Amino acid sequence: MQEIRLASRPTGWPTADNFELAELPTPAPGPGQVLIRNRFMSVDPYMRGRMNDVESYVAPFEIGKALDGAAIGEVVASNAEQVPVGATVLHGLGWRDFAVADAAHVRVVDPAAAPTLSAYLGLLGMTGLTAYVGLLDIAQFRAGDVVFVSGAAGAVGSVVGQIARLRGAKRVIGSAGSAEKVRHLVDDLGFDAAFNYKDAPVRQQLRDAAPDGIDVYFDNVGGDHLEAAIGSLNKFGRVALCGAIAQYNETSAPATPRNLALAIGKELNLRGFIVGNHRDRMPEFVAEVGGWLRAGEIESRETVVEGLAAAPEAFLGLMRGENTGKMVVKLG
Amino acid sequence: MQEIRLASRPTGWPTADNFELAELPTPAPGPGQVLIRNRFMSVDPYMRGRMNDVESYVAPFEIGKALDGAAIGEVVASNAEQVPVGATVLHGLGWRDFAVADAAHVRVVDPAAAPTLSAYLGLLGMTGLTAYVGLLDIAQFRAGDVVFVSGAAGAVGSVVGQIARLRGAKRVIGSAGSAEKVRHLVDDLGFDAAFNYKDAPVRQQLRDAAPDGIDVYFDNVGGDHLEAAIGSLNKFGRVALCGAIAQYNETSAPATPRNLALAIGKELNLRGFIVGNHRDRMPEFVAEVGGWLRAGEIESRETVVEGLAAAPEAFLGLMRGENTGKMVVKLG
Structure with a gap:
């Protein structure tokens, strides 16, 4: 498997040098865990703050460790009955092509309920x-x-x-x-x-x-x-x-x-x-916005970048405003 | 009667030159009006904004006309049954020693319910x-x-x-x-x-x-x-x-x-x-703060300046922070 790590903390504008691609053996899921093959990962402006060594509402990224963030993928190995192989899951371990997650920390979604899987990271996420x-x-x-x-x-x-x-x-x-x-x-x-x-x-x-x-x-x-x-x-x-x-x-x-x-x-x-702090609004949100989406009344433009290796460039492009709509990285 | 007028609009810090004291015949109250002898008038920071020629939540003061603001006094002549001679009234025509006001625009208060009349401009106002x-x-x-x-x-x-x-x-x-x-x-x-x-x-x-x-x-x-x-x-x-x-x-x-x-x-x-926009809270406010005042649990310090002619200096002193507690001008 491959993952993107924080190589160094940016001062001012980040550059490609702040990231590094690492290769490691694909891990096996432990008890109650699943192995996910990621299909899309999100890059978001808030991630810039996590690159600084400052305590905020989310912990800072650590140098030499993989970044993380929202991602969606398919379960390819499972030690958890409630999340079987083949399930499509939303989770927080982006910036890598494979991820091992506790089944309790993933959310199973219906891939047929959205126009694309990536919509779960954008309009419907x-x-x-x-x-x-x-x-x-x-x-x-x-x-x-x-x-x-x-x-x-x-x-x-x-x-x-x-x-x-x-x-x-x-x-x-x-x-x-x-x-x-x-x-x-x-x-x-x-x-x-x-x-x-x-x-x-x-x-x-x-x-x-x-x-x-x-x-x-x-x-x-x-x-x-x-x-x-x-x-x-x-x-x-x-x-x-x-x-x-x-x-x-x-x-x-x-x-x-x-x-x-x-x-x-x-x-x-x-x-x-x-x-x-407002996750309790998810049901009303999904009902209302999902309805508009099915009725063709709301548009969900995305800017899609291909491949994990291009994820740092996707993030840098986001900082420069090169995206229209949600910026996502397509994996695998 | 005497009144303080805005002589000119200040640029930056106001000075005594921005004010002028004028003398004029004491007017008689018309139908439904009362003549008030003012006892105390308030100077407040918000008045500085009204000296600029800028529309805000209150209209600007006009050059050559009397300033106005909160005052309390006694009715000395009345053409309104509900506000008889001798009544103590709160109203908006400060910056003058006598004022003619519509009875509908004054509030009769109980002078015995406050430690001093000026408290109606400060702690209880x-x-x-x-x-x-x-x-x-x-x-x-x-x-x-x-x-x-x-x-x-x-x-x-x-x-x-x-x-x-x-x-x-x-x-x-x-x-x-x-x-x-x-x-x-x-x-x-x-x-x-x-x-x-x-x-x-x-x-x-x-x-x-x-x-x-x-x-x-x-x-x-x-x-x-x-x-x-x-x-x-x-x-x-x-x-x-x-x-x-x-x-x-x-x-x-x-x-x-x-x-x-x-x-x-x-x-x-x-x-x-x-x-x-929050006058509806006056009853709860008076009940709670009045109770603390009677119980001696809240202090109402005032800085009192004597005489209408000193009102501009009281205002300038307020701008410079020379007051402790409410700054009021004692009249008459």
């Missing part, structure tokens, strides 16, 4: 749940709201915008980093407006796109995007603080938002969240 | 309600929380700290701007710890005072205080954004907090509020 919980529970979205989402062509942002549209937003606005992504948001995903944040200051482009202000901001970016959103938020506006990809690779803290004191008079509510 | 709503409803204080409040020797902050103590905080920490205020917080108001923010970086002093972190931050200051609090907040910490006095007189926006992205992993909730 924690990525989609992040969008759902952040928009509906954290930002308390209500029909009639004007919604702005940054990183809107990304895995989470693209789902946020579509849920807002399907749930009756007055107007959905997205920012992204290329003209092609902006076109995708408007033409394919049904955003009412979108802009390329590289074209002009976010503050100005957001004002043009939302002349009457916004009610909800779903933040995947931080920095200038958050400052612009605070400026455009209406009275009683709400912010879901989900990510801050603009600053994950910076070595000094950003000097934004400078206008946070506006939150007093506007009576804004800004709330950070981690999807892991 | 909107100032106390601000502390009560901000701590209990906005920051969702719970017994056992570690609470940090900035501007802790001020009108709102001193009440926040005492309510937190009386409601069962694990530890109450305050910041203030002089050694004497720090002593007052610990010796007179029962704070567990306090520090002078001018002595050393807030971040460092807060860490020393709360080595296990804080659960609630009540923000009256903004800037470096808010950044330090975000750094010290524990998982699921809550922030009531009430004021930002550190920046009201600055001409450029502060480059803090630089660490707002920590709110994601810590799942923090930051919420701005204006007390005016």
Whole structure:
């Protein structure tokens, strides 16, 4: 089997040198364990934080050991009755082609219930749940709201915008980093407006796109995007603080938002969240989003990279914003 | 009668030149109106914002016209049965010694129910309600929380700290701007710890005072205080954004907090509020805080300035932090 290990901790932007591919004997499952042949693994922005030697809501990766993260695969050997050979399972041991996991730590899923196996890592997985919980529970979205989402062509942002549209937003606005992504948001995903944040200051482009202000901001970016959103938020506006990809690779803290004191008079509510503490919403999420997916009302674009050896490059591409929709690595 | 008018709009720190004292004939009350002889008027930090020509949650003051704000006085002439001569009334026409008000816009209070009339502007008025709503409803204080409040020797902050103590905080920490205020917080108001923010970086002093972190931050200051609090907040910490006095007189926006992205992993909730939208809490507030006051469990320190002509200087002193507790002007 092969696995990707953290060779060294990046300072600032990570590079290929921070990763190494290792080969080792495929292990046999112990009692109560299963051997999984991985089919897809996820690369996610939050993994950048785990490359730093900082205690956070998840433990840091360790140098010289395999990275981990969400993956889906097939059971090829089993010492656990409830997870037989042939079962398709979701689990947390990505960044390797074979994985031995405790049967209690995997979730058996129905491969026929999704358009592709990789959807369980994206639209129908924690990525989609992040969008759902952040928009509906954290930002308390209500029909009639004007919604702005940054990183809107990304895995989470693209789902946020579509849920807002399907749930009756007055107007959905997205920012992204290329003209092609902006076109995708408007033409394919049904955003009412979108802009390329590289074209002009976010503050100005957001004002043009939302002349009457916004009610909800779903933040995947931080920095200038958050400052612009605070400026455009209406009275009683709400912010879901989900990510801050603009600053994950910076070595000094950003000097934004400078206008946070506006939150007093506007009576804004800004709330950070981690999807892991909201797993109880999975059944409602799967029912509602799964229904939209079967009805063809929601699109699940993915950017697929082939082969475990390319996983570091997939992650680096994600950091640079090269993906549209969920970035996954196809294995085996 | 005399009144204080806005002579010009301040840029940065206000000065005495921004105010002018005017004399005019005492008006007679019209139908449904009362003439009030003011006894006390309030000066409050939010008034600084109204001196700018910016639409906010209250309209800006107008150049050449009297300022306004909370005041309490006695009715000396009345054309309204429900508000007779001799009644003590709370109303919004401060910054003058006599005021004509619609009877519908004044609130009759019992002067015997408070230790001094001025308490209706401070502990038992909107100032106390601000502390009560901000701590209990906005920051969702719970017994056992570690609470940090900035501007802790001020009108709102001193009440926040005492309510937190009386409601069962694990530890109450305050910041203030002089050694004497720090002593007052610990010796007179029962704070567990306090520090002078001018002595050393807030971040460092807060860490020393709360080595296990804080659960609630009540923000009256903004800037470096808010950044330090975000750094010290524990998982699921809550922030009531009430004021930002550190920046009201600055001409450029502060480059803090630089660490707002920590709110994601810590799942923090930051919420701005204006007390005016929470008047429905007045009955519970008066019952609970009034009870503490009668039992001698809460202290209501005031800084009293004498005479309408001194009102601008009282306001400027408030901006400079010269008050301990509520700053009021005694009239007549």
